[in-house]
Amino acid sequence: MTACAQLRLIFVDDEPLVLEGLRRTLHSMRSEWNMQFANSGAEALQMMAQAPFDVLVTDMRMPGMDGSELLQRVKTLYPQTIRIVLSGQSSRESLLRSIAPSHQFMPKPCTVEELKRRITRAFALRDLLENPAIKEAISGLVSIPSLPAIYDEAMQELRSAEPSVTKLATIISHDAAMTAKILQVANSALLGARCHISNATQAVTLIGLDMIRALVLSAHIFSQFNGPQIEELNITRLWKHSLATACCSRRIAESEREKKGILDDCFTAGLLHDIGKLILIGSLPKKYASVIARATKENVPLLEAEHDAFHCTHAEVGGYLIGIWGLPHTIVEAVAWHHSPLFAPEKRFSPVTAVHVSDAFLSTSDFRHLTQEVKVDQKHLEEIGLADREPVWQKSCQDTVESLRARESEV
Numbered sequence: 001m002t003a004c005a006q007l008r009l010i011f012v013d014d015e016p017l018v019l020e021g022l023r024r025t026l027h028s029m030r031s032e033w034n035m036q037f038a039n040s041g042a043e044a045l046q047m048m049a050q051a052p053f054d055v056l057v058t059d060m061r062m063p064g065m066d067g068s069e070l071l072q073r074v075k076t077l078y079p080q081t082i083r084i085v086l087s088g089q090s091s092r093e094s095l096l097r098s099i100a101p102s103h104q105f106m107p108k109p110c111t112v113e114e115l116k117r118r119i120t121r122a123f124a125l126r127d128l129l130e131n132p133a134i135k136e137a138i139s140g141l142v143s144i145p146s147l148p149a150i151y152d153e154a155m156q157e158l159r160s161a162e163p164s165v166t167k168l169a170t171i172i173s174h175d176a177a178m179t180a181k182i183l184q185v186a187n188s189a190l191l192g193a194r195c196h197i198s199n200a201t202q203a204v205t206l207i208g209l210d211m212i213r214a215l216v217l218s219a220h221i222f223s224q225f226n227g228p229q230i231e232e233l234n235i236t237r238l239w240k241h242s243l244a245t246a247c248c249s250r251r252i253a254e255s256e257r258e259k260k261g262i263l264d265d266c267f268t269a270g271l272l273h274d275i276g277k278l279i280l281i282g283s284l285p286k287k288y289a290s291v292i293a294r295a296t297k298e299n300v301p302l303l304e305a306e307h308d309a310f311h312c313t314h315a316e317v318g319g320y321l322i323g324i325w326g327l328p329h330t331i332v333e334a335v336a337w338h339h340s341p342l343f344a345p346e347k348r349f350s351p352v353t354a355v356h357v358s359d360a361f362l363s364t365s366d367f368r369h370l371t372q373e374v375k376v377d378q379k380h381l382e383e384i385g386l387a388d389r390e391p392v393w394q395k396s397c398q399d400t401v402e403s404l405r406a407r408e409s410e411v
Contacts, residue, residue, distance in 0.1 A: 006034040007123065008051070011086075012044045012058040012070065018108070025112045041065030045073060053081055055119060059108070060087040060098060071101035079140035080132070082122055082324055086110065099219045100142045104326040105188040122324045125336055129320055130311035137283050138321045143223045144177035144275065145282045147239045151224035154178060158213050165204055168212070173200035176242050176275050179268060181221045182207070184325040196328035199264040225282070232289040232296070233281050237369055238274060244367035244404055246270035248358035249351065251396040256349055256389070269334035269351040270358055274369065276318030276335070280310070296371055303339060315339050341380040348384050356380065357390070361397040367404065 011022050019037045026035060036053070038044040042065055044056070056074055060067035071083050085098045088108040098105060104118060129135045146154075154171045157163050172178045179200055186203035187196060197203050204212065215221045225235060249270035253263045280288040291309045295302040306313045319336025323329075334351035337344035338359055344352040356377065363374040381387040 006032060007055060007119070008034045008036075008053045009055040009057065009119070010036045010038060010044055010047060010053045012038045012041060012056065012062075012067075013086075014039055014059065014062040018059070021109075026115070028112075029116065041067070041070035041073075044070060045077075048074065048078055048081075052078065054123070055082045055084065057084045057086050057115075060085060068097040068101065071098065075101045075140060080136045082119075082139065084118070086115075096214055096219050099185065099215060099221060103139075103184075103324045118326060121329055121332070122326070124329075125316065125320045125323050125332070128312060128316040128336070134310050134312060134317065135320070138279065138317060139324065141279065141283075141321065143181055143221055144278050144321075145223050145225040146175045146177040147235060148224045148226075150175040150178070150239075151222060154222065155216070158209075158216055163209050163213075165209060166201070168209070169201040169204040172204065173267075173271070174243055175239070176271050177278055178222050179271055180275055180322055180325065180327070182212070183268070183327050183331075184322075185215065185221070187326050187328070196330075198261070198268050198328050198331060200268075202264075230281075230285055230289045232292040233285065234369070235281070238277060238281075241362060241367050241369040242271050242274055244362055244365075244401065245273055245355060245358045247404065248362065248397040248400045249354040251400050252354040252357060252393045253351075255392055255396050258349070262351070265328065265330045265334075266351045266354040269331045269338075269355050272318065272322060272331060272335050273338045273355045273359060274314060274318070275322065276314030276316065277369075279317050279321060280306075280314060292370065299372075302370060302372060313339070339374070341377055342383065349386060353380070353384065353386070357393050358397055361394060362401070365401050367401060 011019060013019050016039065019039060023035070023037060026033070029035070036047055038047055041058070041062060044058070058067045058070055067085060067087065071085070074081055074083055083102045085102045085105045086108050087105075104122070106115065106118065129138075150171060154168065157168050157171060172182055182200060182203045183197060186206050197206060246267045247270070249266040250263050253266040277288075287309065291305045292302070294300055295305040303313045315336055315338055319332050322335060323332045330351050333344055333346065334355045337352050338355045341352050341356045344350070346352055360374040360376045362368055363372065376390065378387065381390060
């Protein structure tokens, strides 16, 4: 899609007045969006069969084919289409039925500004993915597989007689896949979040244990790796690296005396920064193993090997998925640009900087994922006027690594 191309959107609702209201309130977007309107799921599928659409926005409660069935069919037939629920229902049943086949959830009525914001952000990284097959695979994902031990621990806590919010949040906050999914649900407008939710404790508290249990057991929002371990991928090492990056990123933000919200964003962005690797490992394990093998054995930069194989990198894959899932843009940008911070929109200290520096430092430590060293982008530090802070940040990372080593030795 070129920079000047229009997004194609289709809105589906059985109430003519609702469709007319959407047509009227979104009139100002006609130069950017090509909008079509359907009064049933069947009509929407007929229109989608004639020409592709970038976004589907549908009501849930409709006669005949309801929103849940429409979403499931679109997920199967047109997985590259972003699927958004716009519904007056905010019940547990509605969320359970829509969580798997949809990407985002919005209440009805919603403001045109909120709708524009969510759709615009969902497509902010669209052009980074040049491989249609990868884009299609990502858009069709329901969950990202977790480390089996962490998954089992979460399931055990949820099935206990008296599960603890604090304990469950701690378990989830140690796993990138579960954190990404729980933040997708927590940032759903259907739950009434008034600000962006960027840490697992906030998310678990907002959603509630009963709803999380239902989402996990009925909608299967969490999953675990169940295939053979492939040596080149080394899931356990990747998990340790992601958690260490999260801890280092937060320590760097603390050294800059940032507010708690930024500290939370830095931790979560660090935890999720390599989630694109998890997606590629889960979706294309053998092909991605060959990419990592090439990078390590032939000393080819990982990003180059990824781009040669997929026409995109793990950073872009991860940023795209959590972007269409509606996670906070500060976290999305940090995941997408942690290897190329000069291209990030923010030109001041942000989670992008914290994650980039942490990832570079850890690439030469016990908590690296691969053997390749990552260099700090000095031009980025100069651009944001903080080049002199690098020694302080390196010390913060070193202290964090020593603390993590001590914790491991105690286990």
